[in-house]
Amino acid sequence: MWLRRTTRPTSTDGELARLAKALGHPARVRIIRHLTKRTSCMCGDIVKELPLAQSTVSQHLKVLKKAGLITGEIDGPCVCYCIEPAMLVRLKTLIATLPSPSSSPKQVCQSK
């Protein structure tokens, strides 16, 4: 952004951008989808699901966690990642603030 922040942007635009950005990679979408398919949390099975190195997957998990879309808690030797449903709802809500199909009729250019 044009202004560096250490804290998360609290504005609606910034929040939507932040969440969208976290989803903005095929591997991360796949992780999210995988976590929603299972009722269990899945530790490192995610690594087996993806054609990526374990360290790379770990980085993607970190991004999702930082965005608040998933949580990870230690369970003995492995770590359990779970979806954070509230944050997905939040994302849907923010997306919903964008135009609905009916409210945007085909428009002619009126710049002049």
Next chain:
Amino acid sequence: MWLRRTTRPTSTDGELARLAKALGHPARVRIIRHLTKRTSCMCGDIVKELPLAQSTVSQHLKVLKKAGLITGEIDGPCVCYCIEPAMLVRLKTLIATLPSPSSSPKQVCQSK
């Protein structure tokens, strides 16, 4: 991505990631929102709306256009950008394929 493609990924995951990535910047969210507020298309008023250089805004518009979220057509001296409602609907649809709040009850870790 783990496999370089010249064409757009056609898979659902890839498509969602692609659209989310396009939205994954505050300036681009703001542009989208601005375009939805107006009934007219707005040419370079977008530049005035943002604290960014004209060339930078032009780049962001290019990203949104490439993602199919907006269209831009030349109208005399200026260019008119419009929302592409269908693509926003598509984005909402893809997001909807992710879990609904009720389908993701609070789960205990079951990895072991």
Next chain:
DNA sequence: ACATCCTATCGTATTTTTACGATAAAGGAA
């Protein structure tokens, strides 16, 4: 023709992202 306005693109620099292998840290089993 010339000047002006609007926009895209170029060239560039900085930052961020993505990916990997290697390593470290923590837990459980022998």
Next chain:
DNA sequence: TTCCTTTATCGTAAAAATACGATAGGATGT
């Protein structure tokens, strides 16, 4: 204790994203 498994982090390299000023090109007006 010593292994083994699991995960995070480090170090690094390559690619992409972001931003700007400068420039080019197209349309309009004089």
